[in-house]
Amino acid sequence: MRTTSFRRALVPGVAALALAVSGCAAGNDTSSASGSEGGESSLSGELAIGGASSQEAAQNAWIVGFQEANPDVTVTYDPVGSGGGRESFINGTYPTAGTDAYLTDDEGELSAATERCGGTAPIEIPNYVSPIAIVFNVDGVDELDLSPEAIAGIFAGEITQWDDPAIAETNPDADLPSEPINPVHRGDESGTTENFTTYLDAVAPDVWDAGVVETWPTEYGGEAGQGTSGVISAVTNGTNAIGYADASQAGDLAVANVGVGDEFVGPTPEAAAAILSASPRVEGREPQSFVFELDYTTAEAGTYPIVLVSYMMACQSYDGDGQGELAKAYLEYVLSPEGQEQGATEAGSAPLADDLEAEVTELVEGIQVG
Incomplete structure (x- = not known):
């Protein structure tokens, strides 16, 4: 679904x-x-x-x-x-x-x-x-469904070709090119990077082993963009590129659907807001403290898990x-x-x-x- x-x-x-x-x-x-x-x-x-x-x-x-x-x-x-x-x-x-x-x-x-x-x-x-979108610009591909493991593998530099089985398996109808993936990340210290790597660390720790970071680990390679605008520009002007950015700034770029349970969910506002309903409040807080322990691994239908709250x-x-x-x-x-x-x-x-x-x-x- x-x-x-x-x-x-x-x-x-x-x-x-x-x-x-x-x-x-x-x-x-x-x-x-x-x-x-x-x-x-x-x-x-x-x-x-x-x-x-x-x-x-x-x-x-x-x-x-x-x-x-x-x-x-x-x-x-x-x-x-x-x-x-x-x-x-x-x-x-x-x-x-x-x-x-x-x-x-x-x-x-x-x-x-x-x-x-x-x-x-x-x-x-x-x-x-705010949902953090996986933006992409791939020749001949308008829609993309990605599992959490595939996302982690791409950005960790382990999945390097667009027709890799980990991507092809969830996109049987896509004409995936046999071309290198150009992953784009933030080159500056970034809260978006921190939230994105928090998701990767939660859903695929065996693949993404850098933990939660605000500054991208250079050993994972990829192209660096300065700020959100830099990432959007690099993906827009790049060849077979993919990156992560605040969904509100995706512009005309295509955005991937992310695997959640048995379905793939896109970064709509409603799906992003649903993460709070699927997540417990932090324990030990006063009643007036409405803060949440985000459940990035939720399988709740209709929930987009890569968010900034x-x-x-x-x-x-x-x-x-x-x-x-x-x-x-x-x-x-x-x-x-x-x-x-x-x-x-x-x-x-x-x-x-x-x-x-x-x-x-x-x-x-x-x-x-x-």
């Missing part, structure tokens, strides 16, 4: 600026942060946030939608990276921030964030799910400086059906499943603001 894939061009975002804002602390006011009465927004001010660069395009889309509904509010998102987002949230620069890695105490970040939020563990919610962090209560009210209202918009559709349409992010969206929305609606 095959679930078809998708192609989507990325819409460029607006530039982001960094502004200093004050921190949050425990508060007792339970007033609503919706900021609207009779359809007119009562919110005003500036909200400066930032963090994971993976969210930049989606954040820019959300900012446009939120500011249309709240014309007296200015929101900026600075893509300083996940580490910078966590640091700026902890030190009070951002009232909410994005990160590709949830808070842990490996380096004391979770405890520090709890202290920053007045002694109560912060809220952590998934807001951005990014989170937003916020306090459960804020003081009366106004930043908490703006942060709460902004997060409510991001999680709303309108916000999720905006992110999907403009940035190719995968909307959250209805049940998960309802749970995290209720959590955000419970944020107390002074």
Whole structure:
């Protein structure tokens, strides 16, 4: 069985600026942060946030939608990276921030964030799910079904010809050329590489023995592309090439369907979002921490397993400086059906499943603001 894939061009975002804002602390006011009465927004001010660069395009889309509904509010998102987002949230620069890695105490970040939020563990919610597509440009081939082992073999340099039995077996109707494979990888330190190799390490550790890495192991060879655009360019302009990249930037390139159980699934937003339903939440966390141990080896039908999941962090209560009210209202918009559709349409992010969206929305609606 095959679930078809998708192609989507990325819409460029607006530039982001960094502004200093004050921190949050425990508060007792339970007033609503919706900021609207009779359809007119009562919110005003500036909200400066930032963090994971993976969210930049989606954040820019959300900012446009939120500011249309709240014309007296200015929101900026600075893509300083996940580490910078966590640091700026902890030190009070951002009232909410994005990160590709949830808070842990490996380096004391979770405890520090709890202290920053007045002694109560912060809220952590998934807001951005992006499929990582296997893009390809192979003479005479428009569709490609690849098993996890074949993907690992290609990128580990063990499968070197397009008509290799490991590829031909799952593509009996394809006219595979008897030509060398040109695998393309990121040449820079990359969160996309980290998520892609996390998948390879989980599904084919006997083939992919480099473990989880952010920098591509040179011994595996292949062509390096600088950034996502470099990978897309190298595959587009290459001969019989294949690479990995955020699906929203695949453009006109063909994308492979990936073996999941008894079917092959393409990187649609819905299939990518399904990974959260198929994965358990991380054990030992507070109830307001919606972070997941992704099940890359799932056999759940209709689930695309090569994904990047990014989170937003916020306090459960804020003081009366106004930043908490703006942060709460902004997060409510991001999680709303309108916000999720905006992110999907403009940035190719995968909307959250209805049940998960309802749970995290209720959590955000419970944020107390002074």
